[in-house]
Amino acid sequence: MHHDPSSPIGIFDSGVGGLTVARAVMELLPNEPIVYFGDTARVPYGVKSPDTVARYAAQITRFLLAKNVKMLIVACNTMAAVALPAITGLSPVPVLEVIDAGAASALAITRTKRIGIIATPSTIASRAYEQALARLGGPDVHTVSKACPLFVPLVEEGWLDHPATRLVAAEYLGPLRAHNLDTLILGCTHYPLLAPLLAQVVGPGIRLQDSASAVARRAAAILDARGLRHCGGKPVHAFHVTDLPHRFLDIGQRFLGQAMADVQLETL
Amino acid sequence: MHHDPSSPIGIFDSGVGGLTVARAVMELLPNEPIVYFGDTARVPYGVKSPDTVARYAAQITRFLLAKNVKMLIVACNTMAAVALPAITGLSPVPVLEVIDAGAASALAITRTKRIGIIATPSTIASRAYEQALARLGGPDVHTVSKACPLFVPLVEEGWLDHPATRLVAAEYLGPLRAHNLDTLILGCTHYPLLAPLLAQVVGPGIRLQDSASAVARRAAAILDARGLRHCGGKPVHAFHVTDLPHRFLDIGQRFLGQAMADVQLETL
Numbered sequence: 001m002h003h004d005p006s007s008p009i010g011i012f013d014s015g016v017g018g019l020t021v022a023r024a025v026m027e028l029l030p031n032e033p034i035v036y037f038g039d040t041a042r043v044p045y046g047v048k049s050p051d052t053v054a055r056y057a058a059q060i061t062r063f064l065l066a067k068n069v070k071m072l073i074v075a076c077n078t079m080a081a082v083a084l085p086a087i088t089g090l091s092p093v094p095v096l097e098v099i100d101a102g103a104a105s106a107l108a109i110t111r112t113k114r115i116g117i118i119a120t121p122s123t124i125a126s127r128a129y130e131q132a133l134a135r136l137g138g139p140d141v142h143t144v145s146k147a148c149p150l151f152v153p154l155v156e157e158g159w160l161d162h163p164a165t166r167l168v169a170a171e172y173l174g175p176l177r178a179h180n181l182d183t184l185i186l187g188c189t190h191y192p193l194l195a196p197l198l199a200q201v202v203g204p205g206i207r208l209q210d211s212a213s214a215v216a217r218r219a220a221a222i223l224d225a226r227g228l229r230h231c232g233g234k235p236v237h238a239f240h241v242t243d244l245p246h247r248f249l250d251i252g253q254r255f256l257g258q259a260m261a262d263v264q265l266e267t268l
Numbered sequence: 269m270h271h272d273p274s275s276p277i278g279i280f281d282s283g284v285g286g287l288t289v290a291r292a293v294m295e296l297l298p299n300e301p302i303v304y305f306g307d308t309a310r311v312p313y314g315v316k317s318p319d320t321v322a323r324y325a326a327q328i329t330r331f332l333l334a335k336n337v338k339m340l341i342v343a344c345n346t347m348a349a350v351a352l353p354a355i356t357g358l359s360p361v362p363v364l365e366v367i368d369a370g371a372a373s374a375l376a377i378t379r380t381k382r383i384g385i386i387a388t389p390s391t392i393a394s395r396a397y398e399q400a401l402a403r404l405g406g407p408d409v410h411t412v413s414k415a416c417p418l419f420v421p422l423v424e425e426g427w428l429d430h431p432a433t434r435l436v437a438a439e440y441l442g443p444l445r446a447h448n449l450d451t452l453i454l455g456c457t458h459y460p461l462l463a464p465l466l467a468q469v470v471g472p473g474i475r476l477q478d479s480a481s482a483v484a485r486r487a488a489a490i491l492d493a494r495g496l497r498h499c500g501g502k503p504v505h506a507f508h509v510t511d512l513p514h515r516f517l518d519i520g521q522r523f524l525g526q527a528m529a530d531v532q533l534e535t536l
Binding site: 040041042043047048049052149150152153154156157162163164167168171243244247 | 308309310311315316317320417418420421422424425430431432435436439511512515
């Protein structure tokens with residue numbers, strides 16, 4: 001298939017979370033059309049096996065390639081952690097993902113190389129962030145990881161500044177204090193919405209790093225290098241989900257920070 | 269297909285929650301073999317559309333009928349609320365479900381006919397409990413409903429007596445206080461594990477009613493009426509899931525209150 005600058009960027013996630021990545025891409029690359037896919041019938045992926053996640057990821061990849069995307073962004077930490085070979089194996093276009101971009105960005109801002117990672121249980125179990133940090137940062141990077149399964153439902157409930165969320169965060173993040181971290185990676189696309197509360201819980205000595213803006217910067221660099229950056233007018237974005245388009249629209253606008261055009265229902 | 273007393277009872281749910289129903293059936297009918305199905309690859313159902321839930325429910329029904337079950341118990345409030353026609357339409361054997369049984373049981377214990385219902389968002393949105401209570405209890409039954417989406421992840425995290433869970437419960441249940449209820453239906457199979465904490469939050473004036481024991485009593489009556497009660501020795505139970513059998517085993521034993529034999533992985 002032929003790609004030119006007017007081809008869209010494909011961004012996908014298990015649900016609404018990847019809209020924080022779409023938002024970062026829209027802010028940095030305001031002329032690029034985006035095709036977003038959220039697998040809302042099968043969300044959450046964070047509690048599924050690697051085999052199942054890889055199978056679902058391959059189905060979504062095929063769907064987006066059929067839309068003639070010029071680039072794929074895996075905006076789901078779980079898929080990036082366990083399904084990247086299944087995606088890159090199918091794709092003739094560049095595949096970017098949040099883990100590598102987030103790890104590189106964390107290494108660029110840390111001074112002490114003592115980095116924490118919070119994410120869903122399956123992302124943590126995959127050790128994908130630790131491995132990326134060790135690969136990119138060398139043997140003297142110290143990492144500590146913590147699975148935070150309640151953060152996604154709390155964000156989807158909209159309790160972004162609720163006492164219960166604060167208690168949960170204190171319980172999850174308390175044990176990290178002993179590690180003298182200076183950087184904390186928010187390894188799940190839902191977590192940027194909790195950033196103000198998390199910053200209060202961890203205190204001023206720790207910088208929070210989310211992967212959305214990091215992957216957007218990487219996308220811009222690759223499009224420029226390949227002459228695929230679109231400079232036309234205001235783009236039209238498309239949103240596809242596998243269930244409950246209305247719920248996606250309602251919750252999603254909080255993640256995207258702006259209104260969405262209509263959302264298409266798809267069966268994979 | 270021919271059913272005799274030695275045929276198993278099929279019990280199914282979107283995940284582990286239905287094991288609280290399996291537990292009640294095992295306690296009341298200790299000689300009955302049970303085939304349990306948990307759709308752990310696609311859990312949770314509570315945030316999916318009725319069409320999607322009905323499609324999944326039909327797949328599970330076919331799977332269990334192929335195991336020659338003599339009775340089906342829908343141990344998932346979401347499926348009972350939105351997918352019952354899809355299940356009964358396929359089944360030549362009796363289909364029992366938690367909503368009707370739970371509503372009848374609540375009506376048997378209420379003195380004031382002021383009944384609250386807590387459940388997942390989709391069960392509440394379906395109004396299935398209200399409708400069952402109105403149908404069985406007449407026009408002077410007063411009901412009030414509240415969706416509690418965070419209870420399932422809190423139970424699965426094992427935070428059954430955690431300050432955060434107490435805060436969440438206080439937030440969800442506080443608005444019910446003005447309704448002078450005397451009975452509160454726990455309209456989700458996960459909630460019995462929170463019963464001790466919920467009892468403290470609502471205070472001594474409100475009795476909690478879960479549907480598991482109610483549906484088990486109904487199963488016993490139907491088996492007796494049809495001469496299908498099994499009186500043999502210790503039965504062998506079977507457990508089938510669509511993903512992560514180890515996680516099901518780990519979490520499930522807390523729900524079942526006893527060890528499980530091995531868990532089979534299935535693809536629907």
